[in-house]
Amino acid sequence: MQWTLVIPLKPLTRAKSRLSDTAHDGVRPGLALAFAQDTVAAALGCPAVADVAVVTNDALAGRELAALGARIVPDAPGAGLNAALAHGAAAVRASRPESPVAALNADLPALRPLELARVLNAAAEFPRAFLADAARVGTTLLGAGPEHELLPRFGRDSRARHRASGAVELRLDGVGSVRQDVDTGADLRAALALGVGPHTAAVSAGLLIPGS
């Protein structure tokens, strides 16, 4: 089964605010873009992925991610993350009604295509399924099979909220690159230890990372 991924990305100047102690205002938008570029490139390299739609109103990110092969869907609702994801899922279902759809965070710079394939193949066994993030509090991926609504509940404590919504939690080992989202300097160090993609490697090379 091949999936369509929906990846949300807010305007780069507002993105990754929790990284402000690690990357100053002049660097952070470029870092957020690099995370998204490495996430999208790995997703497009995944054998279980048919296509990738990025929901964003950021013009630069839209151009750069389209150049990698993503479809850009404007964040027409402008009403936050879950509204953006529901809108993106509806847009991709309009052109690919039979496709399973998965929401994936844009901040997975260590993402490995074959680990993503393992997660998507596991998710294909259930109507709705999700993967908890590395901290086991949030969510990095939520998938819905054909004829099932995505019903995204991302944000604070989303692991508990996705579980409460009836989605099945995927209990997989060896998929750390799909779980490792980057919100803080400590997360960035963990992602660098896993091995990040080339865009993030280039931008983070110049950063002084506290604690490293």
Ligand SMILES: Nc1nc2c(ncn2[C@@H]2O[C@H](COP(=O)(O)OP(=O)(O)OP(=O)(O)O)[C@@H](O)[C@H]2O)c(=O)[nH]1
């Ligand atoms: N299109 C869209 N994407 C969003 C929106 N809010 C958040 N996102 C994206 O959803 C993912 C998780 O978002 P957040 O954790 O809220 O924001 P963040 O930029 O990752 O980090 P912080 O600013 O530190 O909270 C990231 O890929 C964001 O870019 C939104 O309103 N619209």
Ligand SMILES: C=C(OP(=O)(O)O)C(=O)O
């Ligand atoms: C939005 C989420 O991720 P983040 O850790 O980036 O806030 C989430 O876990 O639901």
